[in-house]
Amino acid sequence: MRIPPHKTGIVVHFNFLTQFFREPLTTAIHTILEEVAHSHKLHVWGTVQAVTRACGGAAGALPTGPYPAVPAGWWPKPAVVFGDHHSPAPSNFDLKFDKVSFRYSDDLPWAVAGMDFEISQDRCLAVVGETGSGKSTLVNLLARFWEPDIGRIMIGGKDIRSLSESDLRRCMGVVSQHAHMFNMNLRDNLLLARAGASEADLYAALETAQLADFVHALPDGLNTRIGESGRLLSAGQARRLAVARLILKDAPLWVLDEPTEGLDIITEQKMMDALYERMAGKTVLMITHRLVNLQGMDHIILLENGSIIEQGSHADLLSSNSRYAALCKRIN
Numbered sequence: 202m203r204i205p206p207h208k209t210g211i212v213v214h215f216n217f218l219t220q221f222f223r224e225p226l227t228t229a230i231h232t233i234l235e236e237v238a239h240s241h242k243l244h245v246w247g248t249v250q251a252v253t254r255a256c257g258g259a260a261g262a263l264p265t266g267p268y269p270a271v272p273a274g275w276w277p278k279p280a281v282v283f284g285d286h287h288s289p290a291p292s293n294f295d296l297k298f299d300k301v302s303f304r305y306s307d308d309l310p311w312a313v314a315g316m317d318f319e320i321s322q323d324r325c326l327a328v329v330g331e332t333g334s335g336k337s338t339l340v341n342l343l344a345r346f347w348e349p350d351i352g353r354i355m356i357g358g359k360d361i362r363s364l365s366e367s368d369l370r371r372c373m374g375v376v377s378q379h380a381h382m383f384n385m386n387l388r389d390n391l392l393l394a395r396a397g398a399s400e401a402d403l404y405a406a407l408e409t410a411q412l413a414d415f416v417h418a419l420p421d422g423l424n425t426r427i428g429e430s431g432r433l434l435s436a437g438q439a440r441r442l443a444v445a446r447l448i449l450k451d452a453p454l455w456v457l458d459e460p461t462e463g464l465d466i467i468t469e470q471k472m473m474d475a476l477y478e479r480m481a482g483k484t485v486l487m488i489t490h491r492l493v494n495l496q497g498m499d500h501i502i503l504l505e506n507g508s509i510i511e512q513g514s515h516a517d518l519l520s521s522n523s524r525y526a527a528l529c530k531r532i533n
Contacts, residue, residue: 247265249268263437281345283366291357294453294484296320297344301352303342312338313507316352320500323454325477325485328494329525330504337378338507340458345369351422356454374452376460380443382431387416387442388423394446406445409475411468412438437463441472448479455480458488470494492529501525 263269301316313335319325328336341347343354345361354361361369374394383390398406403423407413415438419425440463447455460476461469473494476493480497487498495501496515503511503518503525511523518525 228306228500262296268438275399281348283345283369283522284363286365286366288359288368290372291359291366293357294322295355295357296454296484296486297355298339299353299355301342301349301354303338303347303349303351311507313342313504315508318500318502318509318512319460319483320486322484323482324499325480325483325487326500326502327487327489327498329489329492329495334504335507336420336490336504337458339486340375340377340456340488343456344373344375353390372452373454373456374447374455376440376443376447376458378462380439380459382427382434382439382442384426384429386421386424386426390427390442391423391449393447394449395451398449400499402449405443406448407441408440409448409472409479410445411440411464411475412445435463437465437468440464444472444476453487454482455483458483459490460487461489461491461494466493494533510531 228430297319298316302311302314305310316339318326328339330336338347342349343361345366348362356369356372364372383393388403391406392398393400400423404413404416407416416425418424427433431442432444440460444457444460447457457476461472464472477497489495498515501512501515501518502509503523505524511518511525513521513523513525519529520526
């Protein structure tokens with residue numbers, strides 16, 4: 202069962218949540234999806250009671266059944282299944298897409314087709330293209346929210362399907378388009394990335410993300426609560442908080458999906474300059490539709506309708522009669 206592109210944020214949020222509350226939330230989510238898949242409507246009290254019980258709440262305080270029984274054998278198999286085994290870490294963090302193709306259903310065109318590229322460790326690659334060109338699908342395949350229909354994705358020579366979920370998440374830091382913020386203070390949202398981080402570590406990450414001055418100016422500083430889903434932050438501030446978490450996690454593989462979305466030009470430039478300094482030794486995949494601040498990338502791929510139409514360094518693409526050069530001239 203696959204989720205269409207406009208529902209991707211739901212998957213990202215749930216995946217992030219289950220890193221911290223895996224067992225109760227997995228049970229709760231399955232309960233909700235079972236109800237939806239069974240009847241396309243929620244049997245509200247049955248679902249609420251099951252979710253409350255799964256999360257350790259006072260289920261007895263809720264109204265009791267009877268509730269509809271779920272028929273056996275109808276539950277669809279998940280699109281992605283992780284093994285429970287622990288595997289040795291890859292010897293390096295080179296990233297390779299090996300002739301990867303994927304589509305959301307058999308009656309739809311390919312979202313990405315024949316993706317064949319490699320990023321060596323300590324190198325940075327940008328994937329650019331217009332909305333709908335397949336950029337974010339690459340991120341979701343790498344994170345194993347979906348499986349490729351054709352081809353494979355490898356980290357350090359290992360097919361990512363051979364890695365457990367915890368091993369895959371451990372080697373990767375992701376700034377997604379829908380980074381989830383929790384209804385707690387800024388400090389605790391940051392500490393999710395590295396529980397033992399000092400205050401100096403937190404502010405160093407915020408400095409890189411161009412958010413330190415904002416936090417310093419708050420009466421409660423890091424102890425400021427940000428509301429449900431970070432509603433007290435602007436979109437740009439929430440994106441920069443996600444960048445700060447990426448820096449604190451310090452994973453060897455960085456995946457940045459539109460990291461500068463919602464930022465003004467000056468802040469965008471400052472943050473990208475600071476990020477480039479932090480990228481040393483990392484394998485970096487950056488997804489963007491903005492053809493700015495890409496001169497620090499080692500390689501650039503231009504996507505259109507799910508296929509690679511051009512690739513090369515920023516300088517080489519600009520010096521040729523390329524589609525990339527024409528797009529850059531259009532915005533300058």
